[in-house]
Amino acid sequence: MNRLDRLFAILVLLQSKKFVTAERISEKFQISVRTVYRDVKALTASGIPISYEATRGYFIVSGFFLSPVAFSMEESSALLLMEKMVRALADKATAIQYTNAMTKIRAVMKGNQLELLDVLDESTQLQFQDIWQLQENFIPKVQQAIAHKKQLEISYKDKSEQQSVRLIEPIGLIFYAFGWHVIAWCHLRQDYRDFKLNRILSMKEPGGGFEKTDHLPVSHFMDNLPVKY
Structure with missing residues:
Protein backbone atom coordinates (compact mmCIF):
# COMPACT_ATOMS: atom_id res chain seq x y z
CA MET A 1 0.00 0.00 0.00
CA ASN A 2 1.47 3.36 -1.01
CA ARG A 3 1.42 6.29 1.39
CA LEU A 4 -1.50 8.12 -0.25
CA ASP A 5 -3.71 5.02 -0.02
CA ARG A 6 -2.59 4.48 3.57
CA LEU A 7 -3.44 8.06 4.57
CA PHE A 8 -6.91 7.66 3.11
CA ALA A 9 -7.34 4.30 4.86
CA ILE A 10 -6.27 5.83 8.19
CA LEU A 11 -8.84 8.58 7.70
CA VAL A 12 -11.58 6.00 7.05
CA LEU A 13 -10.50 4.08 10.17
CA LEU A 14 -10.66 7.24 12.28
CA GLN A 15 -14.16 7.94 11.00
CA SER A 16 -15.29 4.41 11.85
CA LYS A 17 -14.26 4.61 15.55
CA LYS A 18 -14.74 7.12 18.35
CA PHE A 19 -11.07 6.77 19.35
CA VAL A 20 -8.15 4.97 17.71
CA THR A 21 -4.77 4.54 19.37
CA ALA A 22 -1.48 4.95 17.52
CA GLU A 23 -0.71 1.34 18.40
CA ARG A 24 -3.93 0.16 16.74
CA ILE A 25 -3.09 2.09 13.56
CA SER A 26 0.45 0.75 13.65
CA GLU A 27 -0.78 -2.84 13.94
CA LYS A 28 -3.43 -2.55 11.25
CA PHE A 29 -1.17 -1.01 8.61
CA GLN A 30 2.07 -2.73 9.65
CA ILE A 31 3.95 0.51 10.18
CA SER A 32 5.91 1.92 13.10
CA VAL A 33 4.30 4.19 15.69
CA ARG A 34 6.67 6.95 14.53
CA THR A 35 5.27 6.60 11.00
CA VAL A 36 1.76 6.83 12.46
CA TYR A 37 2.69 10.17 14.05
CA ARG A 38 3.97 11.44 10.69
CA ASP A 39 0.84 10.25 8.85
CA VAL A 40 -1.51 11.86 11.34
CA LYS A 41 0.50 15.09 11.13
CA ALA A 42 0.18 14.98 7.33
CA LEU A 43 -3.60 14.51 7.57
CA THR A 44 -3.86 17.41 10.00
CA ALA A 45 -1.76 19.61 7.72
CA SER A 46 -4.16 18.85 4.85
CA GLY A 47 -7.09 20.24 6.85
CA ILE A 48 -8.49 17.14 8.58
CA PRO A 49 -9.45 18.14 12.16
CA ILE A 50 -7.78 15.30 14.10
CA SER A 51 -7.34 15.65 17.85
CA TYR A 52 -5.91 13.44 20.58
CA GLU A 53 -7.04 12.42 24.05
CA ALA A 54 -4.60 10.86 26.48
CA THR A 55 -5.10 7.09 27.12
CA ARG A 56 -7.88 6.91 24.49
CA GLY A 57 -6.21 7.92 21.24
CA TYR A 58 -6.89 9.96 18.12
CA PHE A 59 -10.33 11.14 17.06
CA ILE A 60 -11.85 13.31 14.36
CA VAL A 61 -13.43 16.49 15.71
CA SER A 62 -17.23 16.39 15.60
CA GLY A 63 -18.74 17.96 12.50
CA PHE A 64 -16.23 16.71 9.93
CA PHE A 65 -17.73 14.55 7.19
CA LEU A 66 -15.93 12.50 4.57
CA SER A 67 -17.66 12.11 1.22
CA PRO A 68 -18.89 8.58 0.33
CA VAL A 69 -16.00 6.23 -0.33
CA ALA A 70 -15.59 3.86 -3.23
CA PHE A 71 -15.55 0.12 -2.63
CA SER A 72 -13.21 -2.29 -4.37
CA MET A 73 -14.68 -5.36 -6.05
CA GLU A 74 -13.11 -7.54 -3.37
CA GLU A 75 -14.70 -5.48 -0.58
CA SER A 76 -18.09 -5.54 -2.32
CA SER A 77 -17.89 -9.30 -2.81
CA ALA A 78 -17.13 -9.81 0.87
CA LEU A 79 -20.11 -7.65 1.85
CA LEU A 80 -22.36 -9.61 -0.50
CA LEU A 81 -21.26 -12.89 1.08
CA MET A 82 -21.95 -11.50 4.55
CA GLU A 83 -25.43 -10.40 3.45
CA LYS A 84 -26.27 -14.00 2.57
CA MET A 85 -24.89 -15.25 5.88
CA VAL A 86 -26.91 -12.67 7.81
CA ARG A 87 -30.07 -13.84 6.04
CA ALA A 88 -29.28 -17.41 7.04
CA LEU A 89 -28.11 -16.96 10.61
CA ALA A 90 -29.73 -13.82 12.04
CA ASP A 91 -33.34 -12.73 12.51
CA LYS A 92 -35.49 -11.07 9.87
CA ALA A 93 -35.16 -7.56 11.28
CA THR A 94 -31.35 -7.75 11.22
CA ALA A 95 -31.40 -9.19 7.69
CA ILE A 96 -33.61 -6.32 6.50
CA GLN A 97 -31.28 -3.72 8.03
CA TYR A 98 -28.24 -5.34 6.41
CA THR A 99 -30.00 -5.40 3.03
CA ASN A 100 -30.83 -1.71 3.45
CA ALA A 101 -27.16 -1.00 4.15
CA MET A 102 -26.15 -2.98 1.06
CA THR A 103 -28.56 -0.91 -1.03
CA LYS A 104 -26.74 2.25 0.09
CA ILE A 105 -23.40 0.64 -0.71
CA ARG A 106 -24.59 -0.34 -4.20
CA ALA A 107 -25.64 3.28 -4.76
CA VAL A 108 -22.00 4.45 -4.69
CA MET A 109 -20.65 1.62 -6.86
CA LYS A 110 -19.74 1.87 -10.52
CA GLY A 111 -21.88 0.31 -13.23
CA ASN A 112 -19.43 -2.45 -14.14
CA GLN A 113 -19.06 -3.38 -10.46
CA LEU A 114 -22.84 -3.67 -10.12
CA GLU A 115 -22.99 -6.05 -13.07
CA LEU A 116 -20.26 -8.27 -11.59
CA LEU A 117 -21.94 -8.16 -8.18
CA ASP A 118 -25.24 -9.28 -9.72
CA VAL A 119 -23.45 -12.28 -11.27
CA LEU A 120 -21.96 -13.19 -7.88
CA ASP A 121 -25.33 -12.69 -6.18
CA GLU A 122 -26.96 -15.25 -8.45
CA SER A 123 -24.01 -17.66 -8.26
CA THR A 124 -23.49 -17.72 -4.48
CA GLN A 125 -25.93 -19.81 -2.44
CA LEU A 126 -26.01 -21.11 1.12
CA GLN A 127 -27.57 -24.30 2.45
CA PHE A 128 -28.62 -24.06 6.07
CA GLN A 129 -31.12 -25.50 8.52
CA ASP A 130 -34.18 -23.40 9.32
CA ILE A 131 -33.57 -23.88 13.04
CA TRP A 132 -30.43 -21.73 12.76
CA GLN A 133 -32.47 -18.65 11.84
CA LEU A 134 -34.24 -16.84 14.64
CA GLN A 135 -37.99 -16.55 14.18
CA GLU A 136 -38.33 -13.57 16.52
CA ASN A 137 -36.60 -10.22 16.01
CA PHE A 138 -34.60 -10.27 19.24
Missing part, protein backbone atom coordinates in the same frame (compact mmCIF):
# COMPACT_ATOMS: atom_id res chain seq x y z
CA ILE A 139 -31.10 -9.42 17.99
CA PRO A 140 -31.72 -5.66 17.46
CA LYS A 141 -33.33 -5.39 20.92
CA VAL A 142 -30.41 -7.17 22.57
CA GLN A 143 -27.89 -5.01 20.69
CA GLN A 144 -29.63 -1.81 21.76
CA ALA A 145 -29.79 -3.00 25.38
CA ILE A 146 -26.07 -3.83 25.36
CA ALA A 147 -25.13 -0.51 23.75
CA HIS A 148 -27.25 1.61 26.09
CA LYS A 149 -26.80 -0.57 29.20
CA LYS A 150 -30.53 -1.23 29.57
CA GLN A 151 -32.20 -4.12 31.34
CA LEU A 152 -34.41 -6.63 29.52
CA GLU A 153 -37.24 -8.78 30.85
CA ILE A 154 -37.46 -12.13 29.11
CA SER A 155 -39.72 -15.15 29.28
CA TYR A 156 -37.38 -18.12 28.92
CA LYS A 157 -37.81 -21.86 28.33
CA ASP A 158 -34.83 -23.97 29.39
CA LYS A 159 -33.68 -27.40 28.16
CA SER A 160 -36.18 -29.16 30.41
CA GLU A 161 -39.04 -27.05 29.00
CA GLN A 162 -39.40 -25.14 32.27
CA GLN A 163 -40.49 -21.54 31.77
CA SER A 164 -39.46 -18.58 33.89
CA VAL A 165 -39.41 -14.79 33.73
CA ARG A 166 -35.97 -13.22 34.12
CA LEU A 167 -34.76 -9.64 34.52
CA ILE A 168 -31.34 -9.52 32.86
CA GLU A 169 -28.52 -7.11 32.11
CA PRO A 170 -27.14 -8.23 28.70
CA ILE A 171 -23.41 -7.69 28.19
CA GLY A 172 -22.66 -9.76 25.09
CA LEU A 173 -24.07 -11.51 22.04
CA ILE A 174 -22.21 -14.64 20.90
CA PHE A 175 -22.83 -17.08 18.04
CA TYR A 176 -21.61 -20.59 18.84
CA ALA A 177 -22.86 -24.18 18.52
CA PHE A 178 -25.00 -23.04 15.57
CA GLY A 179 -27.04 -20.62 17.66
CA TRP A 180 -27.13 -17.08 19.06
CA HIS A 181 -26.61 -16.67 22.81
CA VAL A 182 -26.96 -13.59 24.98
CA ILE A 183 -24.62 -13.44 27.96
CA ALA A 184 -26.27 -11.56 30.79
CA TRP A 185 -26.37 -10.92 34.50
CA CYS A 186 -29.53 -12.60 35.81
CA HIS A 187 -31.19 -10.84 38.74
CA LEU A 188 -33.06 -14.00 39.71
CA ARG A 189 -29.89 -16.13 39.97
CA GLN A 190 -27.59 -13.27 40.99
CA ASP A 191 -25.01 -14.58 38.55
CA TYR A 192 -24.15 -14.58 34.85
CA ARG A 193 -26.20 -16.84 32.62
CA ASP A 194 -26.04 -17.93 28.97
CA PHE A 195 -29.47 -17.57 27.36
CA LYS A 196 -30.01 -19.12 23.93
CA LEU A 197 -32.03 -16.69 21.85
CA ASN A 198 -34.25 -19.31 20.23
CA ARG A 199 -35.43 -20.36 23.71
CA ILE A 200 -36.61 -16.84 24.55
CA LEU A 201 -40.39 -16.70 24.19
CA SER A 202 -40.84 -12.96 24.68
CA MET A 203 -38.75 -9.90 25.41
CA LYS A 204 -39.67 -6.57 26.96
CA GLU A 205 -37.75 -3.42 27.83
CA PRO A 206 -38.82 -2.37 31.37
CA GLY A 207 -36.80 0.84 31.03
CA GLY A 208 -34.30 0.46 33.84
CA GLY A 209 -30.57 0.84 33.42
CA PHE A 210 -27.89 -1.58 34.61
CA GLU A 211 -27.68 -1.87 38.39
CA LYS A 212 -24.42 -3.82 38.39
CA THR A 213 -21.48 -1.54 37.59
CA ASP A 214 -18.59 -4.02 37.38
CA HIS A 215 -19.58 -6.48 34.66
CA LEU A 216 -17.05 -8.97 33.34
CA PRO A 217 -15.82 -8.48 29.75
CA VAL A 218 -17.39 -10.69 27.08
CA SER A 219 -13.91 -12.04 26.29
CA HIS A 220 -14.05 -13.88 29.63
CA PHE A 221 -17.00 -15.93 28.38
CA MET A 222 -15.50 -16.45 24.93
CA ASP A 223 -12.53 -18.12 26.62
CA ASN A 224 -14.83 -20.48 28.52
CA LEU A 225 -17.43 -21.58 25.97
CA PRO A 226 -18.62 -25.20 26.46
CA VAL A 227 -17.79 -26.13 22.85
CA LYS A 228 -15.21 -25.02 20.27
CA TYR A 229 -17.59 -24.44 17.35
